[in-house]
Amino acid sequence: MSLILKGFGQMTTQAIRTRAKAAFGIGVRLYSGINALYESLASTAAPGSQQKTIISHDHTPGTEGNNGIPIPRGTIYCMDNGTYDASFRNWEIVTTAPDIGSNISFIPWRTPNLKVLVSPGIDSSSLTAAAAPVALQARLFIQTDNTGIGQVFFQNTTKGGVSSLLSPAPGGGYQFINDIPCQGGAWNDLNVVLRVTGVGYIRILAMVIYESPTYSQPASAGTVAFSGATTRP
Amino acid sequence: MSVKSWFSILDDALTASDRFLNSEALFRAYGFANSLFEGLLDRTPPGATSQRVKGHDHDANGGKGVARNTVYCAGNGSRGLFIFAASNTSFQFADNFAGANSRAGIGFPMFSVPVSPGFTSPGAGVPTGPPYLDAMVAYNFSFGEIIDVEVRFVNQTLGGRTSEEVAIVGTQLDDPNERSWVYIPKIPVVPGWNSLDLQWRSNNVGDRIHTTCIIISESQEVSGSPVCVDVGPETRKLT
Numbered sequence: 001m002s003l004i005l006k007g008f009g010q011m012t013t014q015a016i017r018t019r020a021k022a023a024f025g026i027g028v029r030l031y032s033g034i035n036a037l038y039e040s041l042a043s044t045a046a047p048g049s050q051q052k053t054i055i056s057h058d059h060t061p062g063t064e065g066n067n068g069i070p071i072p073r074g075t076i077y078c079m080d081n082g083t084y085d086a087s088f089r090n091w092e093i094v095t096t097a098p099d100i101g102s103n104i105s106f107i108p109w110r111t112p113n114l115k116v117l118v119s120p121g122i123d124s125s126s127l128t129a130a131a132a133p134v135a136l137q138a139r140l141f142i143q144t145d146n147t148g149i150g151q152v153f154f155q156n157t158t159k160g161g162v163s164s165l166l167s168p169a170p171g172g173g174y175q176f177i178n179d180i181p182c183q184g185g186a187w188n189d190l191n192v193v194l195r196v197t198g199v200g201y202i203r204i205l206a207m208v209i210y211e212s213p214t215y216s217q218p219a220s221a222g223t224v225a226f227s228g229a230t231t232r233p
Numbered sequence: 234m235s236v237k238s239w240f241s242i243l244d245d246a247l248t249a250s251d252r253f254l255n256s257e258a259l260f261r262a263y264g265f266a267n268s269l270f271e272g273l274l275d276r277t278p279p280g281a282t283s284q285r286v287k288g289h290d291h292d293a294n295g296g297k298g299v300a301r302n303t304v305y306c307a308g309n310g311s312r313g314l315f316i317f318a319a320s321n322t323s324f325q326f327a328d329n330f331a332g333a334n335s336r337a338g339i340g341f342p343m344f345s346v347p348v349s350p351g352f353t354s355p356g357a358g359v360p361t362g363p364p365y366l367d368a369m370v371a372y373n374f375s376f377g378e379i380i381d382v383e384v385r386f387v388n389q390t391l392g393g394r395t396s397e398e399v400a401i402v403g404t405q406l407d408d409p410n411e412r413s414w415v416y417i418p419k420i421p422v423v424p425g426w427n428s429l430d431l432q433w434r435s436n437n438v439g440d441r442i443h444t445t446c447i448i449i450s451e452s453q454e455v456s457g458s459p460v461c462v463d464v465g466p467e468t469r470k471l472t
Binding site: 011012026030041057059067069080088205 | 444
């Protein structure tokens with residue numbers, strides 16, 4: 001069996017000279033690079049090779065994994081209480097006048113309220129393509145008898161920081177919070193909190209927490225889209 | 234030192250027989266390989282000081298869509314989630330027994346489900362092929378008689394397109410308390426947030442069905458990933 005070359009050498013234009021015979025080194029670099037790309041992409045030995053020598057990419061940053069831009073992985077938490085049942089009050093806060101001005105967790109007896117495992121590289125220390133801090137997105141089904149009861153927000157005690165404040169919509173329904181801070185590659189402790197401004201009840205009937213392409217994916221260091229990189233630089 | 238990255242045309246005009254390999258052909262090949270490196274690994278290629286090509290992300294920056302598994306799940310143990318009561322023999326919302334507390338009854342979808350980029354179901358009704366979602370739904374009812382029930386999902390975001398309608402048919406004389414799971418395939422979707430409803434139908438007016446657990450997923454094995462035409466590797470030309 002002949003030698004199968006694999007590796008990433010420098011492919012600089014200086015190696016290529018006009019009107020000069022091609023040196024073997026150019027071909028060696030090409031063969032090595034292409035075989036290595038094959039193994040990195042397909043995670044199998046390059047054609048003709050008996051073993052794989054390049055660790056394949058796994059969409060985690062270079063310092064944590066084997067390269068590739070981190071990708072959001074969709075739903076990371078989901079809960080649904082079904083139809084509201086007064087005998088089984090869950091994810092519900094009933095406020096009274098003395099509560100006004102305080103912050104109340106939706107599950108006071110459980111801290112944190114919930115834990116979510118965030119994908120490697122999805123971290124609020126990075127910025128999205130829109131130059132906002134990387135964050136988780138939540139969609140909540142909220143019911144209340146008083147839209148002035150307060151604002152809902154998420155608190156991340158692992159990463160530190162809080163989301164923006166969400167005021168319940170008249171009539172309730174599905175609402176978004178798009179900026180929950182997160183720490184990549186770790187279990188994150190989250191609390192769902194009501195900043196109380198009024199008296200009444202507020203319920204969360206359903207909640208999805210999501211790593212979304214828009215709010216959770218860090219921007220690539222590249223400047224040209226893959227499909228658009230056809231113009232000769 | 235210069236490291237170029239771009240995807241050029243690599244055609245056989247550059248590699249004609251009986252001629253020396255020229256610098257243009259190699260220049261393009263180097264640029265192409267460097268671009269692949271950046272697109273695949275999302276970092277600068279060896280010797281370069283900046284990255285030109287964005288890393289592929291199975292989304293807007295290239296790469297086939299990937300199924301990301303569970304998109305929604307719900308279950309409250311023995312308490313259950315929703316109660317359906319058949320007031321006629323047509324499909325009705327799975328929580329229609331709740332009256333004023335019925336989500337569908339007050340104008341909201343029962344579930345709001347996030348779907349991955351690239352997942353657009355083909356067809357105008359039940360998806361004609363992948364990609365789509367599939368679901369497992371746990372239920373119980375006690376009829377003590379011949380059962381003739383169907384269940385399906387409806388996607389409001391897609392104007393009422395439905396999944397497959399799955400029939401549960403049987404005679405429950407020995408076990409009147411029927412508890413089981415039903416598999417519902419081919420839920421049509423589009424990328425982003427989808428508003429879904431679960432609907433039951435029974436031919437026995439008055440019957441009640443309790444929905445106790447729901448799991449909705451993008452499963453690569455069953456739903457498939459977005460359709461991709463693979464033309465196969467081109468064979469080497471001998472002439």
